[in-house]
Amino acid sequence: MSIACNEARRAGDNIAQLTDVASLDQPESDERLTIFTDKTGMVKAARLLLSSVTKVLVLADRIVIKQIITSRNKVLATMEQLEKVSSFQEFVQIFSQFGNEMVEFAHLTGDRQNDLKDEKKKARMAAARAVLEKCTMMLLTASKTCLRHPDCESARINKEGVFRRMRLALEQVIEIVTDARPSAEGEIPPVSIYTGVQEFKMKVESLRDSLHVLSKEDLTTMLEVILEHTEDFTDSAYTSHEHRGRILELSRQARLELEHLVSVWMHTQTLKAKEAPEDMELAIIKTCQCMNELKRELHGAAALLAAELLKCHADHLVLKALKVAGVEGNLEAVAGYSCKLSEQKEQLVETCRLLRHISGTEPLEITCIHAEETFQVIGPQIISAAQTLALHPSSKIAKENLDVFCEAWESQLNDMSILLREINDVFEGKRGEKRTYLSLPRPGKHSANLKTVKAVKLDTEEQTKIAKSGLELRLLTSDMDSEAEKWEDQENEAVRNAQTMSSMAYSIYLFTRGEGLLKTTQDLFHQAEVLAEEGLRLSSTLQIFSNQLEDDDKAALLLETEKLPPICQQLQTMARSPVQGKNTTFMKVDTAVQKTKGIMMVLLQILPIYCKLLKKYKKVKSCLGSPQNWNENHLQQMAVDEDSLSGKKVNSVNSFGVKSLEQHMANLTFLESK
Incomplete structure (x- = not known):
């Protein structure tokens, strides 16, 4: 890569010297080489530049592919460890590493998907990435x-089913980026009827230009392949009698129209005509019309069946x-x-x-x-x-x-x-x-404010960026759940606050996928504001608790706790600031997701320290023979009273598991009050 870049730089310098405008003002006696005096040198420099830049691009592409393969190998290695794990504590540690590796893999493959020019490959990559994203959370609960x-x-x-599907998806990604042939298990099925009909019509219409462009056997074979595929419709128990009868009738008619076309075609060839006569033109039109009707009937049958099933x-x-x-x-x-x-x-x-x-x-x-x-x-x-x-x-x-x-x-x-x-x-x-x-996520309506709710659609690049951040946020909420599960006292105020914040962060993740109760950007910003308020409340609780600790312990807790208020205040200020226009709205959405991620990362640093110090504090109090920690209970009671006065409902988390969708929805009480 370094050699190719140096070559490109030298070629660029040569072209710059040959095209230097200042040198044109010098007298010809100076015998300076310019684009006018050394055309051969200019051609050589241009060729060298083109060649070296091509090398740089090819090498850069290889490096990206190598990065994706290396990332895939790391994911596979960690998956093997997850399969063999026997204790929950070990699983949590390895899954945390696995989550980071999956985020890296999602970033690399997302960028690669955007760079792909082939729509077919892009769709396959999108499908494989969708499997990996959903299976990551399935793997968590199935393993636990x-x-x-x-x-x-x-x-x-x-559990084995989830691991198997993830491995197949990882293999498909590598097949796409390396342009390898699909494995037998992942082969693409035969050509669809729609594609077959389009190709058949093109061949039929090509007879207008040349009577000898193909043989009658070719056309007959193409039609028979199409009609063979229509048996998927006629043999289906879910196709209605009316559609089945109509498809069979149109199939029979298509054969007759082709037979008539071939007959006219053969007759025209014997006449050695240079162009298709009127009767052949009519036969071509009728054959194509028949195929269009067949295609329309098949579309109607499949679309009706799908719509009825989805409704049912x-x-x-x-x-x-x-x-x-x-x-x-x-x-x-x-x-x-x-x-x-x-x-x-x-x-x-x-x-x-x-x-x-x-x-x-x-x-x-x-x-x-x-x-x-x-x-x-x-x-x-x-x-x-x-x-x-x-x-x-x-x-x-x-x-x-x-x-x-x-x-x-x-x-x-x-x-x-x-x-x-x-x-x-x-x-x-x-x-x-x-x-x-x-x-990719499918956002609902987006708006800058509640008064003028205007739909704003994100383009593919924006959606990919939000999707990446969303996946990272989802993994952080999972880590938070795992951390909260370690607590014996699930009613502890700090734990309840953290669980509530994790639930809100999860709802923001659902927004990045176009799911959940957050339908507009205004919903997202309101949720972010509530999350920030909850974070400030947690910070206050932790600071009060720190006053009961010894100096060293207090300093250790405050060192992490003091990181929480600034980022919560930033999120709060951002959520309240008005925006106009698509770009600024997207930037605000992205900032909200990034700040939420930052808050969750700080919480993951605070909770283990708080847990350790709380146990130590209780142990010291117990050794001294003191009654229950009055201060802590008093703080908890104050918080409960505050929640009850504000009408706030705080749900606990199912132990040993990720929060269910119903629980996340229950926590979004602000939507119910709208």
């Missing part, structure tokens, strides 16, 4: 469930019933609802397969494949998670694990509805906006 219930077979199966499963009744049966420990009911979920899964998988045929573009086709694979994998994982909960109905982490997988299912249904809308837009010719891949 396995640690809590090491002898449970269904928990082991559940919008209430998630089976998932809710599975959760209830699991909590009740009713294995028989779990088995019954598992069968219903399996039926749902088969319907959705087949619908995704049909949607792929009429998707219209390669990126949408790959997204259909991703949706199909997701339903295929998550369905059995939900069932294994429900079985684990039914076997251990009192296990909070088993319930948490089931919630995580159910959320993934619901999220994929939401993605599928967006996918259906995009397919319909392509079919209707609506291609005005840049495509947004489903692995």
Whole structure:
């Protein structure tokens, strides 16, 4: 790289000397070389510059690829450690390292995705990154469930499924960045009907220009391949009788139209005509019209089926019933609802397969494949998670694990509805906006203030940046949960404050994905302001507690605690400041996410120290034979009274698990008061 850069610099210097304007004013007797006197030198310098810059770009590309491969290898190595871990304490340490490595991998692959020019590769990369992002949280709860219930077979199966899927996604990323051929397990299915019809029509219409451009066997084979794929529709139990009959009729008509076209075509060739006569032109038009009608019928059948399925499963009744049966420990009911979920899964998988045929573009086709694979994998994982909960109905982490997988299912249904809308837009010719891949966050309406709520759409680069920050924030909230789980006294005021702040940070993470209750930027800024207030309250509590400590201990606690008020005040000021325009609104959103990350990082430094000093303080008091810590209890009572007066509700966190979506929503009380 250094050699290539030096070559480029030398070539640039040569060109600069040859094109120096000042040298043109010198007399010719000076015999200075210029662009006019040394054209050969100019050509050589230009070629050297082009060659060296090309080398720099190629080497830079190789370095990026090597960085991604190295990052992937680190993730795989840590995953192997996570699989073998046997204690919760060891798991927390390794998962923290794993989280940092996943964030690094997300940054590298996100930048690479933006640099890709091939839309097909970009869509595959987006799908793989979506799998990795969702599986990171599944891996957390599935592993913790396995640690809590090491002898449970269904928990082991559940965990192994997550690890297997992550490894496949990591391998797919490497295949894309190295331009390697897909493995047998990840091969792209045959050409879709939509693509097949488009290619067939192009071949038919090419007969206008040349009667000898292809053979009749080629056209017949192409049509038969298309009609063979239509059997996916006609053989499906979910295709209506009307659509099935119409598809079969149009398939028969397409064969007849092609036979007529071939007949006219062969006759025209015998006449040695230079261009297609009227009867052949008519045959070409009728053949293409028939194929368009077939394509429209197939689109109608698949789109109608998908819309009906999404509407039918919008209430998630089976998932809710599975959760209830699991909590009740009713294995028989779990088995019954598992069968219903399996039926749902088969319907959705087949619908995704049909949607792929009429998707219209390669990126949408790959997204259909991703949706199909997701339903295929998550369905059995939900069932294994429900079985684990039914076997251990009192296990909070088993319930948490089931919630995580159910959320993934619901999220994929939401993605599928967006996918259906995009397919319909392509079919209707609506291609005005840049495509947004489903692995990137899908923000809702954005506004600068409540009075004038105006939708602001982030472009792909902005979405990627917010998505990266969101993933980092999600991992920080997980670390916070793990830290809080170590506390014996879950009602401790500092712990409750930290849990509430973690819950708010999680809601901000959901916003970066276009999910949760925060729908507008104003919602986000209000949540950030409440988070800052909670942080200042926690800081005050810790400072009062520090007054009861010895000088060295007090200094150690205050050293970390004093970092909290400034960043909370910065977030508070930023949240209250008005903004106008898309760019400034995005910058404010990004700042809010970054400041929230900063607060969570400070909390992760404070809590372990506070925990250690509180234990020491209680031990000293106990040794002295003193009663319960009056000051601490008094502080807690004051805080409880303050919360009750303000109408604030503080939820505790399920032990040994990440907070469920319901708990995060419950903490967003400000939205309910709007």
